[in-house]
Amino acid sequence: MGLAGVAGALQGFAVGVGEHEDLARERALSDDGDESIVPEAHGLNPMVGLRGSRGRGHLLKISAPARIVKIPWANILRPMRWVTSLGALALVMALLHRVTAGGPLEARATLALGFLLLAALVGGEVARRVRVPRILGYLLIGFGAGPAWLRLVRADELQALQFLADAGLALIALAAGAELTLAALRAGRTALLRLTTGAVAFPFVVVTLVAWSVSPWLPIATHQSWHDRLAVALVLGTLAAAASPVVTTAMMGELDARGPFARSLLGVTVAQDLAVGVLFTLVLLVSKPLVSPGAVKLGVAGVAGLELVGSLTVGIVVGYLLGQYLHLGQRRTALLLVAAALLTSEIARALHLEPGLIALAAGFYLANFSREGERVRSQLKHASVPAYLVFFTLTGAALQLGALAQLWPWVLLLIGLRIVSLRYGLLWAGRHPDVTPVLAREGWLGLISQAGWALALAQLARRAFPEWGVSLETLVVAMIGVHEVAGPICFRQALVRAGEAGEGEGTHGGEAALGGVGGAGAASGTGVGPGGVWQQP
CATH class of the missing domain: 1.20.1530.20 (Na+/H+ antiporter like fold)
Known part of the structure; x- marks a missing residue:
């Protein structure tokens, strides 16, 4: 092959790689966002590059035998952070609930209010992520922590906080x-x-x-x-x-x-x-x-x-x-x-x-x-x-x-x-x-x-x-x-x-x-x- 042939092959290679429409049509590179990447090699048929299809280079897609999968650990663990936060808040409140059992009502009510609001903020965010109203998250968190269920908040404390409600x-x-x-x-x-x-x-x-x-x-x-x-x-x-x-x-x-x-x-x-x-x-x-x-x-x-x-x-x-x-x-x-x-x-x-x-x-x-x-x-x-x-x-x-x-x-x-x-x-x-x-x-x-x-x-x-x-x-x-x-x-x-x-x-x-x-x-x-x-x- 002479210099003219080598130049023609290189020209076909450049055209073949540069054609975005050909790349999209052939799906040479497959990328599923954060889920996976499939590497594929692209080759050039020099004979076609020299003589075929009006001088345009054509791509040969060589599929990769293996699929590289990226595991989105951050996406998997993100919902768990909210559940972990709620659990940690509940454990802390349960401990303080026992420690402050004999304390003044005003102090216990203030502590209960702080816990309820922190837990409700987390519950509201969880509700938003599962596409339900935030106020439903507030209601359920309050019910779960209230006297009717976990009893992390006492009835007399709620009565003291009624003016805020x-x-x-x-x-x-x-x-x-x-x-x-x-x-x-x-x-x-x-x-x-x-x-x-x-x-x-x-x-x-x-x-x-x-x-x-x-x-x-x-x-x-x-x-x-x-x-x-x-x-x-x-x-x-x-x-x-x-x-x-x-x-x-x-x-x-x-x-x-x-x-x-x-x-x-x-x-x-x-x-x-x-x-x-x-x-x-x-x-x-x-x-x-x-x-x-x-x-x-x-x-x-x-x-x-x-x-x-x-x-x-x-x-x-x-x-x-x-x-x-x-x-x-x-x-x-x-x-x-x-x-x-x-x-x-x-x-x-x-x-x-x-x-x-x-x-x-x-x-x-x-x-x-x-x-x-x-x-x-x-x-x-x-x-x-x-x-x-x-x-x-x-x-x-x-x-x-x-x-x-x-x-x-x-x-x-x-x-x-x-x-x-x-x-x-x-x-x-x-x-x-x-x-x-x-x-x-x-x-x-x-x-x-x-x-x-x-x-x-x-x-x-x-x-x-x-x-x-x-x-x-x-x-x-x-x-x-x-x-x-x-x-x-x-x-x-x-x-x-x-x-x-x-x-x-x-x-x-x-x-x-x-x-x-x-x-x-x-x-x-x-x-x-x-x-x-x-x-x-």
Whole structure:
């Protein structure tokens, strides 16, 4: 071979190696990322390089006989670090739990709070990695460490920390109230009324009728007369209609869901709780002539009404004072809001009111009758994560699910009835043209959660019916606990189906929540097309 032939061969070699398309087509080098690398040798057929295919060199792929596998030890061990951290925290807390058994309550409560928050942070990260809501991780960590299970935190310590749980509840409820605007409520009032009616009337009627029909076998009403059993069924139906604006707000904040679907569900949950407060008072009044003499304390009906009206009134006053103070130009708005939440907690305890309703009314006043509404909403976003951590961790530690061991068939029956009735209640609401199809189909998933006001009403029911109120409260608290755990998962699924979940979790696009109305407003969640429920002012 002469110099010309050698030059032609080298030229073919250069062309063959330099052709990226040929390399990609022949898959000369196989790389599966971090999992494996398959080395392959590439040769040149000099005859083809000299004479074939218009002077272009062709590659001969020689597969490697062996496969080199890189084991991603870091990826394997990373999940174990979180489990190890939780185990180490539990061991340390178990040791300190035994050592400090005779210490002052304040010191033990402070130690318990620090342990719970550290463990909840780890649990929230684990929950995020397995693609479930963080607040569910907080709840489960609190429940696991609380008196109901591992008993790393004592009941008296939780009681001492209750004011912090109430403050966290108030801060979240303040954010919920600040999301409600009169302009939006007026724009979607027909759909909101229709959705609230379906979400309250259907569970109330279905649960009441079924509970009354099976009441001869219901453990808490077996030995009661049929009049008393009807009162039990009415109370169960009333509490089945309650919802949780706090969980709704927390999920909206965690998933950064500010679209019309999420805002509509928030409005429905607030309306549900207000309607259930009125309905509970009416049920107690109706039960008086039905039940046996002395079976109901009618004064509790007045207490329930006063608690509802008093909480809303005090909340408006708190909102007015807070707005006036913010108008003075205070810069540390977030710190002031935290102080207001602590103050709300103490006011509620002193006056025997509901801190969530007080803060809800205060937030609503600030959003609609104060110039500081937007400023408050912005600052509450920064303070929301610590509030979620404190409230849901302490709430999880206080969960009482022991009744499930004896009453689980009845709990599952009542929960199933509530879920099915919510489903068909919103489908009924969707028959109105002002209710978007996505709300009618998926909205029931966002109304599963219960907390706060439902627990307060369960305590009032115990006081109203002294003979069987304790058993009734035990059953209702077990139901609320299950709803509180399952609700965040269902709400997240509702947001995903509606296309409003953050972090790229949507499946149908933002316009699904608008009933098929597209445009920039639909994509950003800042407006609702014709027939929508929520419209931004």
